[in-house]
Amino acid sequence: MTSTEPIKIQKIAKSRVGEYDVNNVPFGKVFSDHMFVAEYKDGKWHQGAIMPYQDVPMSLALSALHYGQAIFEGMKAYKTSSGEINLFRPLDNFKRLNISAVRMAMPEVPEEIFMGGLNELLKLDKAWVPDSETGSLYIRPFMIATDEAIGVKASDTYKFIIITCPAGKYYSEPIKVMVETNYFRAVEGGVGFTKCAGNYGRSLFPTKLAQQKGYQQVIWTDAKTHSYVEESGTMNLMFVIDNILITPATSDTILAGVTRDSVIQLARDWGMMVEERKVSIKEIFDAHKNGKLQEAFGVGTAATIAHIVTIGFEGKDYELPPIEQRKFSPKIDQALRDIRKGRVEDKFRWIIKVA
Numbered sequence: 001m002t003s004t005e006p007i008k009i010q011k012i013a014k015s016r017v018g019e020y021d022v023n024n025v026p027f028g029k030v031f032s033d034h035m036f037v038a039e040y041k042d043g044k045w046h047q048g049a050i051m052p053y054q055d056v057p058m059s060l061a062l063s064a065l066h067y068g069q070a071i072f073e074g075m076k077a078y079k080t081s082s083g084e085i086n087l088f089r090p091l092d093n094f095k096r097l098n099i100s101a102v103r104m105a106m107p108e109v110p111e112e113i114f115m116g117g118l119n120e121l122l123k124l125d126k127a128w129v130p131d132s133e134t135g136s137l138y139i140r141p142f143m144i145a146t147d148e149a150i151g152v153k154a155s156d157t158y159k160f161i162i163i164t165c166p167a168g169k170y171y172s173e174p175i176k177v178m179v180e181t182n183y184f185r186a187v188e189g190g191v192g193f194t195k196c197a198g199n200y201g202r203s204l205f206p207t208k209l210a211q212q213k214g215y216q217q218v219i220w221t222d223a224k225t226h227s228y229v230e231e232s233g234t235m236n237l238m239f240v241i242d243n244i245l246i247t248p249a250t251s252d253t254i255l256a257g258v259t260r261d262s263v264i265q266l267a268r269d270w271g272m273m274v275e276e277r278k279v280s281i282k283e284i285f286d287a288h289k290n291g292k293l294q295e296a297f298g299v300g301t302a303a304t305i306a307h308i309v310t311i312g313f314e315g316k317d318y319e320l321p322p323i324e325q326r327k328f329s330p331k332i333d334q335a336l337r338d339i340r341k342g343r344v345e346d347k348f349r350w351i352i353k354v355a
């Protein structure tokens with residue numbers, strides 16, 4: 001591919017944006033006017049094109065459906081008070097997509113395709129970015145294997161696609177989670193550090209069982225000993241114990257979350273002690289018993305912060321301090337919102353503006 005080749009743009013005849021109140025749409029069901037599609041074939045990526053959002057015809061032998069070469073990313077764009085569009089750390093999602101690609105024997109997407117496609121798409125669909133305090137445009141870049149053949153092998157052809165949907169007002173309720181010691185999400189040498197579709201498919205059954213018991217999510221533990229916590233649902237896990245921010249270190253069983261990294265950088269900048277290391281279940285419940293467990297929360301693009309109010313373990317529920325007593329996580333939530341909305345100095349250079 002040559003970067004001088006322009007992105008072909010086919011605009012929708014009439015925007016659908018007026019049919020919705022973008023600040024109040026159900027998440028993940030209404031997609032904006034356009035999508036970006038780039039193809040990999042003959043051993044190289046070809047310049048992508050923007051076209052109206054649409055379904056695509058599909059072979060029933062499509063390789064992604066049978067052998068699981070499917071990876072994705074999740075990120076958000078925010079509207080500032082002056083109407084500019086701020087992308088939050090998109091280069092980190094770009095890099096992580098390619099980390100997933102390498103592990104899944106898929107071709108890496110060139111930066112000019114990812115960032116160029118994203119910028120053009122958001123320029124066109126700017127009106128779809130909610131302007132409410134907590135609203136954003138959710139961006140879903142993904143890549144699928146497109147060979148039309150049965151037979152286990154890495155596909156020779158792929159599609160990289162970006163679709164977007166408004167995430168209106170987002171109220172994140174405090175959650176009740178259950179430590180899972182039966183099933184595991186990821187294993188050393190596996191694919192836990194990637195955003196491959198299979199990681200999510202395999203999580204659904206244990207999550208369903210936890211939900212039947214009244215929990216919203218599980219806390220995944222390590223596959224070997226089930227004694228160290230790893231992540232919760234689609235979030236990284238954090239604890240404040242004795243005023244120290246403690247979070248499981250990233251490894252090949254944990255997704256390196258962009259929100260996780262942002263929270264850590266902010267906390268360190270504020271002078272807070274941060275420990276990234278193995279975190280045992282025992283340590284958490286000892287801290288709880290001694291009154292030192294001040295906060296537990298999940299961090300991720302969807303909710304930013306999901307306060308954990310109850311942790312279930314071996315049939316018993318442990319209640320955590322009420323949200324009103326928590327000092328760190330609400331402050332982080334606000335600080336990240338101010339940066340994304342462009343209200344404070346972006347000292348970490350996290351924002352890339354749609355140009």
Ligand SMILES: Cc1ncc(COP(=O)(O)O)c(C=O)c1O
Pocket residue numbers: 074231233234235236255256257258259260299300301302
């Ligand atoms: C398994 C998993 N862990 C953690 C996260 C949080 O990552 P991020 O902060 O980049 O959204 C996600 C969401 O992408 C996830 O799917």
